[in-house]
Amino acid sequence: MDTINEIKRDTLSALLAAGPPSDESIELARVVDRGIRSANIIDLNSFYLEEDKVMAIYIDIFILDHDGNLIDASALAAMQALLSCRMPKVENGKIVRGEFVGKLPVKDKVVTCTFGKRGDKIFLDPALDEEKGMDARLTFATTSQHICAGQKGGWGSFSEKDVLELAEMSLAKGNDLRALLKE
Amino acid sequence: MGGNAANKPKLLVNGKRVDGRNVDDIRNVKIVARVLNDADGSAYIEWGKNKILAGVYGPSECIPRHDQSLYRGIIKCRYNMAPFSGAEEHGRSGPNRRSKELSKVIREAFENVIISENFPKTQIEIYVEILQSDGGTRCAAVTAAAVALADAGIPMKDMINAVAVCKIDGKMAVDPGKEEDNFGDSDMPIAYSPRTGEILLYQMDGLLTREELAEGLKLAKDASEKIRKIQIEAIQKVYEEPKEERFLLIK
Numbered sequence: 001m002d003t004i005n006e007i008k009r010d011t012l013s014a015l016l017a018a019g020p021p022s023d024e025s026i027e028l029a030r031v032v033d034r035g036i037r038s039a040n041i042i043d044l045n046s047f048y049l050e051e052d053k054v055m056a057i058y059i060d061i062f063i064l065d066h067d068g069n070l071i072d073a074s075a076l077a078a079m080q081a082l083l084s085c086r087m088p089k090v091e092n093g094k095i096v097r098g099e100f101v102g103k104l105p106v107k108d109k110v111v112t113c114t115f116g117k118r119g120d121k122i123f124l125d126p127a128l129d130e131e132k133g134m135d136a137r138l139t140f141a142t143t144s145q146h147i148c149a150g151q152k153g154g155w156g157s158f159s160e161k162d163v164l165e166l167a168e169m170s171l172a173k174g175n176d177l178r179a180l181l182k183e
Numbered sequence: 184m185g186g187n188a189a190n191k192p193k194l195l196v197n198g199k200r201v202d203g204r205n206v207d208d209i210r211n212v213k214i215v216a217r218v219l220n221d222a223d224g225s226a227y228i229e230w231g232k233n234k235i236l237a238g239v240y241g242p243s244e245c246i247p248r249h250d251q252s253l254y255r256g257i258i259k260c261r262y263n264m265a266p267f268s269g270a271e272e273h274g275r276s277g278p279n280r281r282s283k284e285l286s287k288v289i290r291e292a293f294e295n296v297i298i299s300e301n302f303p304k305t306q307i308e309i310y311v312e313i314l315q316s317d318g319g320t321r322c323a324a325v326t327a328a329a330v331a332l333a334d335a336g337i338p339m340k341d342m343i344n345a346v347a348v349c350k351i352d353g354k355m356a357v358d359p360g361k362e363e364d365n366f367g368d369s370d371m372p373i374a375y376s377p378r379t380g381e382i383l384l385y386q387m388d389g390l391l392t393r394e395e396l397a398e399g400l401k402l403a404k405d406a407s408e409k410i411r412k413i414q415i416e417a418i419q420k421v422y423e424e425p426k427e428e429r430f431l432l433i434k
Contacts, residue, residue, distance in 0.1 A: 027284050153291060
């Protein structure tokens with residue numbers, strides 16, 4: 001093997017209303033995508049088929065009902081889907097349909113923790129009512145060791161101290177969420 | 184991020200970066216305010232090789248009317264990369280998913296500082312066109328848009344700006360260029376409100392530890408104060424120098 005082309009694409013689509021995706025659903029998909037993509041948890045070498053030919057992963061997320069904090073829920077669902085994904089059998093650079101060789105090689109589990117802020121109060125996992133009334137939100141995606149993505153939303157602001165404390169808390173709370181994911 | 188690991192160049196040699204900067208140096212930033220005739224406020228920024236034009240219109244009547252608020256002015260923002268702005272955008276134009284997300288986060292940063300309660304039923308439009316991109320365009324866009332808003336006379340609580348920090352070869356550095364952006368391990372754009380020290384825009388990707396996060400925030404804050412001075416000078420020059428000569432200042 002001389003060249004390995006590494007391509008991975010997670011396409012996430014959120015359906016919150018009819019019509020083209022809103023700014024919010026684009027942001028949701030991109031935040032979940034960024035968390036999983038930047039953590040490098042998938043061995044992309046295993047996607048190689050033959051020269052100039054690789055496999056790709058798509059994740060589609062359909063929001064059936066909305067009760068706040070779609071980011072964390074979507075990220076958990078996406079991660080669980082990756083963990084249960086099977087690798088297709090490959091022979092001579094071709095995928096053999098319907099035959100599988102083990103699971104997708106996933107090294108770690110990425111989960112996100114979203115915090116809402118209203119006034120000077122900060123709360124984890126905003127429900128729909130809290131989401132409607134909050135000034136700002138801050139999401140951290142974590143692996144078991146590292147922070148791997150972050151995103152602030154809303155017109156409000158966070159202090160430096162908030163960001164550091166919430167990053168710390170995301171790592172701790174992330175472990176609770178990781179425990180929910182089944183291998 | 185996004186670069187091919189196989190041909191990754193060395194980003195840090197003897198503490199110097201690919202373009203010879205130290206880890207806490209920002210690139211050259213030049214800002215000229217009031218460069219457009221028809222916009223209520225405008226600014227042109229050259230940040231390293233980034234070239235960005237920002238125009239502000241408003242407050243004007245908010246159209247469509249269902250977007251109006253009885254209590255405050257609505258802020259609209261469009262971040263757009265010109266089709267010729269860089270290798271990735273070659274031959275493409277119009278909004279894509281990336282530019283829609285960036286428009287949203289830039290708008291939210293300005294919603295914090297613009298005193299929009301003064302202008303019910305109106306809209307304030309911010310247009311940012313990336314003419315040439317070289318990494319860190321969203322930060323340069325926020326910086327230029329803040330100057331354009333000030334030039335338009337829109338009351339703001341603060342003159343904000345943004346700067347990114349990255350992790351290159353295991354060390355934190357401020358203001359990544361294109362190569363550092365593509366091949367670095369982490370990228371974290373932050374907009375500070377220098378008056379309060381609050382964070383108005385925050386994004387991050389790539390693996391970071393708690394300590395690296397804290398170091399990155401500090402680097403960004405120091406750089407933000409340098410940029411604020413340049414922004415204020417740009418606004419002062421509008422009133423000191425005649426209009427025709429302002430564009431010629433950039434050499």
